Amino acid sequence: MHIFYNKQGIGDVLLFPFKTVTHNHITFETYGDVVEIRENQTNEVIGYNIFHASSYMSDLETGKIVVDETIVSKLGEIFKKNNVPTELSIDLSPKFVVGQVVEMKPHENADKLRVCQVDIGEETLQIVCGAPNVDIHQKVVVAKVGAIMPSGLEIKPSNLRGIDSFGMLCSQKELGLPNAPKEKGIYVLPNDYVLGEPFEF
Missing domain, CATH: 3.30.1940.10 (YtpR-like)
Structure with a gap:
């Protein structure tokens, strides 16, 4: 934040x-x-x-x-x-972190979606992903619930075709990174990125 x-x-x-x-x-x-x-x-x-x-x-x-x-x-x-009556409550935990896809299976009700279990160090999140290049064991950028994307989109818990999803696997374009590829797909990180660490961009 x-x-x-x-x-x-x-x-x-x-x-x-x-x-x-x-x-x-x-x-x-x-x-x-x-x-x-x-x-x-x-x-x-x-x-x-x-x-x-x-x-x-x-x-x-x-x-x-x-x-x-x-x-x-x-x-x-x-x-x-200034006598502001509202209590200031701020979650300082990082909202963009390095995760790893540890399990993946097809979505029961959508051919192009995958149901991924993503380890972010402190917990494992279930995230539904439609990227064509997502695969097991990949290091990825995870936008956690509460993250605000560069576009202004707020990441919220969602239900995609009957499956709960708690976060998003991000592409370089979605992260606003320079020279992002035009092809659709999540940003697959090099293996030396540390699981659970904040992703700075």
Whole structure:
């Protein structure tokens, strides 16, 4: 997860998106310097804007800032100072990780889909995949539930033709990697990638 700061480009505002929405059905609630942004239909918090950010965090750097425990602590202090009633709850676990396909079988109700068991180190996820090149023993990039793809798509638990799926095996194009091949297929990683490690891109 990242926050964004560009004082020269947009002013002294810290942008803190939880997820991307593709419509205008959002509402805003202001608490001092903190603006809480919610999705209308679900009332889910999708992000915050923090104004006069440099008065709270003097060491801000322009660009994308990785959210870690220190940042979460500082954001919590900002929320308290501005009497934000919503408790800040942030899952800091990596959402894009190195996995390995340890089992694969055909989908019972779809010829082009495969039901994969994917070891991500701490657990094994069942992921339904339609990529033509997926195979057992491959090291792959796994977008876990809660991951936000570069396209803005949020990965959620799903049910594909009657089979539950908890994540996605990613292609280079889906990850927004430069020079991604045009052919369909997941990104098969070299074997020296470490199982369960975050995949940085």
